[in-house]
Amino acid sequence: MSGYGEAILVMLAINIVVALAGYLPLAAGQLNLGIAGFMAVGGYTSAYLTSAYHLPMGVGMAAGAAAAGLLGLLVAVPVLRTSGIYLALATFALGQVIQAAFLNIEAVGAAAGYPVKPYAGFTVVLSVAFGVLVAVLLLSRTRFALLLTATKNDPLVTELFGVDVRAIRVAAFSLGALIAGIGGALYAHHYSYLEPQNFNIMLSVYIALYVLLGGTQTVAGPIVGAAFFTLLPELLRAGSHWRFVIFAVLIILVMAVRPEGLITGALARRLRFGKRREAAS
Amino acid sequence: MSLLALDDVGKNFGGLVVVKNLSFTVEAGQRVALIGPNGAGKSTVFNLITGVYPLTSGRVLFDGVDITHLPMRRRIGLGVARSFQNIRLMGHLSVVENIMLGQQPKAGGLAALLTPYRLMPRHRWIEEARAALDEAGLGAYADLSVDSLPYGVRKRVDLLRAVVANPKMLLLDEPAAGLNERETEDLHDALMAIAAKGVTLVVVEHDMHFVDRLCERVVVINFGEKIAEGTMAEVRASPLVREAYLGGDATVGAGHA
Structure with a gap:
């Protein structure tokens, strides 16, 4: 495969991972606008442990994921007391705080940036991303996923049927943070250099858009959304400056025509039905 | 011992008194209706029994357990399930x-x-x-x-979603509202079948013919207070009930009686 093709695929793989990180809380109706912050925690933790303590990359990445997940768990309890626009603002602020913190931590280069070793190549990035995807797909086949959707639909009724809605939300938020940590670690070890500016608010907004545009009702949604945002700008490259205008117009069009996202649960059910009918005939 | 007992229950929203000194009991296996004019506080009583709202005063006992302060998610485990007036299914x-x-x-x-x-x-x-x-x-x-x-x-x-939870007591908020005659008849049969399995029914309903056929006992509330209790015939005879339903104009009530 060409270098360009590989580069695009790596970008797509990382974007799918972070889209899944944004998807889990959104599946329960919680918008996390601080995903980039959790990516930073995962990336810097892994980079620091592998550079300063010469730990193997796998261990570094696992520790990065754990650190991001743990931070998610710690902040989920106070942050999830809010909801709707307030939750979005709280997570937005959290992302900014994390970014600002890394700007000031000398041990990882502060504003000057931090070189990362070892290097995670094409195969490593795609394998890890594939593993995350399989894990989330498995999770989407469980009662936990059913309760995420129920929580988003009607938290009061869900609670009346014996579900600890708060625990479900905290779990979704923390798992999302953990996956964002994996995405950040992949980013760090593939691009070999970390700067706090990499994890700015625009990245968090983009990740939220991947999920909202793709759809929050099935795992296919964030994958399609991430693919749309990764591949379309490349396809529009020929249009030079105008590509960003065309891209923005396309986003608006999609949101106008399919406000629940490109892939909805009803669409997925229809597709499955089609298959079943074909099999039956 | 009663399956459900409300003991001097009160509920205020700010300065507004919605339920006041309300006490009634429901025996295991009974079919009981909770009736009253619009805004009498019937749905609020369901919300107090299921823990959606905290009580301002009084106690709720279910199956011998004081559930007044029990989180709402724990109540279905004890056997309290409900349906909703405005059907709250999960659209996704x-x-x-x-x-x-x-x-x-x-x-x-x-x-x-x-x-x-x-x-x-x-x-x-x-x-x-x-x-x-x-x-x-x-x-x-x-x-x-x-x-x-x-x-x-x-x-x-x-309704089926609540039944599947295997409750001891089912709270039904206007189960017959919006149904046609045939559907109401089917609902009656379905509820009698559920009751035959030993499930206690508490029903809020405006269709008095439906209530009369389904329920053995009726509790009437108005402005959050119990004004009558007994069989349908007994509460119909109560002057307080007539006044609540027909308004203060006693001559109209007398004319129709």
Whole structure:
């Protein structure tokens, strides 16, 4: 495969991972606008442990994921007391705080940036991303996923049927943070250099858009959304400056025509039905 | 011992008194109606029994346990389930998945939560939910989105979801509202069948003919206070009840009596 093709695929793989990180809380109706912050925690933790303590990359990445997940768990309890626009603002602020913190931590280069070793190549990035995807797909086949959707639909009724809605939300938020940590670690070890500016608010907004545009009702949604945002700008490259205008117009069009996202649960059910009918005939 | 006992229950929203000094009991296996004019506080009483609102004063006992301060998610485990006046099904889930939410009290624990049942052919949760739907004559709708269903069917799914939870007591908020004559008749039969299995029914309903046929006992409330209690014939004879339903104009009440 060409270098360009590989580069695009790596970008797509990382974007799918972070889209899944944004998807889990959104599946329960919680918008996390601080995903980039959790990516930073995962990336810097892994980079620091592998550079300063010469730990193997796998261990570094696992520790990065754990650190991001743990931070998610710690902040989920106070942050999830809010909801709707307030939750979005709280997570937005959290992302900014994390970014600002890394700007000031000398041990990882502060504003000057931090070189990362070892290097995670094409195969490593795609394998890890594939593993995350399989894990989330498995999770989407469980009662936990059913309760995420129920929580988003009607938290009061869900609670009346014996579900600890708060625990479900905290779990979704923390798992999302953990996956964002994996995405950040992949980013760090593939691009070999970390700067706090990499994890700015625009990245968090983009990740939220991947999920909202793709759809929050099935795992296919964030994958399609991430693919749309990764591949379309490349396809529009020929249009030079105008590509960003065309891209923005396309986003608006999609949101106008399919406000629940490109892939909805009803669409997925229809597709499955089609298959079943074909099999039956 | 009564299955349900409200003991001097009061509920204020700010300065507004919605329920006042309300006491009544429901015996196990009974079919009881809670009736009263619009805004009498009937739905509020259901919300107090299920823990949606905290009580301002008084106690609620269920099956010998004081559940006044019990979190609402713990009440279904004791056997309190309810349906909703404005049908609250999960629009993003299919019919069979909505029924599966009713299984939740029996499917607790981390292992149950993380079992990828949708990858397992003929997993018992799906089979049980489908069987319940088939038994209720709703099997044909199992894989559809609830939003696509007609009103009467959604109402039946809402009821079935509560029944699947195996409650000891079922609180039904206006189960017959919006149903046509045929659907109301079917609902009556369905509720009698549920009661025959030993489930206690407490019904808020405006259709007095329906209440008269279904319920053995009636509790009448107005402005959050109990004004009468007894059989339908007994409460009909109460002057307080007549006044509540027909307004202060006693001559109109007398004329129709």
